[in-house]
Amino acid sequence: MHTVITNIRPWGGPLCDVVLDERSVVEIAAVGSAPTSDATIVDGAGRVAVPSFSDVHTHLDSNRLGLPFRPCTGAPDLMSRIMDDRANWRSAEASVTDRATYALQRAITFGATRVRSHAQVDADSGLAKLEGVLAARETHRDRATVEVVAFPQVGLHREAGVVALTAEALRLGADLVGGIDPCSIDRDPVRHLDTVFDLAERFGCGVDIHLHEPGALGLFSLSLITERTRALGMAGSVTVSHAFCLAEASTEAFRAIDELAELDIALTTIAPGTHGSLPIRRIVDAGVRIGLGMDGQRDYWSPYGNGDMLDRTWQLAFTQGYTFEPDLDSALAVATWGGHAVLDRAASRLVHGERPGLRVGDPAELVLIDAESAAAGVLDRPAGRVTVHHGRVVAENGELR
Ligand SMILES: [Zn+2]
Structure with a gap:
């Protein structure tokens, strides 16, 4: 047909x-x-x-799209936001499944057919959020291809049982294992990353690590990620999300970008308005796969995000300072094919101007x-x-x- x-x-x-x-x-x-x-x-x-758009970094389990606006109540730092979410997610006006299903529906109607969503697993929520995201994926299985990351948002070793929960999430249908800020959340980067990559080896899956750590700290964590990717022969199976440490125009950051290209470690960005914008042109020219994502949407973390990847493409273009047509086209290429090439490593890498x-x-x-x-x-x-x-x-x- x-x-x-x-x-x-x-x-x-x-x-x-x-x-x-x-x-x-x-x-x-x-x-x-x-x-x-x-x-x-x-x-x-x-x-x-x-x-079609590829939303390669979203959190379908935490959005409040379609629900009454709720001002942020957490303090600005990461751990306070994590704990504020933990204190409030159960009292949302709709279930995780309903919220995830609605957010995915919005993404599809706005033009996305490829989505990678993180699903939080932690000692508080157990597997409830994962189950909501898996249910949303099932509802829309004929409308979009959805990858799910088992995401230990609160770290793997701060609380008992999270490693086993993450393994269970992978057994239940998560496609990748997540990680987060190896130095500043678990405060033991070697142990955190060894656990992430051990799970990846056990389940034969890819890795997608949130890396908010800035500057030298982030570059150090990134070096531990590349080291493990190389040692375990996992080139082409690893993604780093955010990577704010690459926003600094330093020799060390440029060297790290070249190493990402060599190991085919992909990047996702949400085109942040703070923390500095990634050097997208340099990243693309180096041959690093990069895609765009919505991240949280109207959730307990952020009042931004509306499910429209074209809107987020505008944000990418705006934060990159793009004015010329080929650059605006390239922002759209990142949001569409760029993300596809993050999810499918058989797809060609972006070339600026194409x-x-x-x-x-x-x-x-x-x-x-x-x-x-x-x-x-x-x-x-x-x-x-x-x-x-x-x-x-x-x-x-x-x-x-
Ligand atoms: Zn995220």
């Missing part, structure tokens, strides 16, 4: 028709010339087509945006979207199909 999307403009280029099967783009044809017998026809209405993801053989994962051009779409963030997953429309104009 094929789908023919007529009258679309890949990356804002000339109008064409695109033929999809459930796996990939199988033909790009002049308007009106694609074979339509036995095909589902979708009128693209002149929209810009780009690869507009990836819409050639014959590329995945049948698209978002259609009602905009003059790709760059104008980033700036205007128009509401009219069509989301295509596995070659069929799964959401249109804000509604699931």
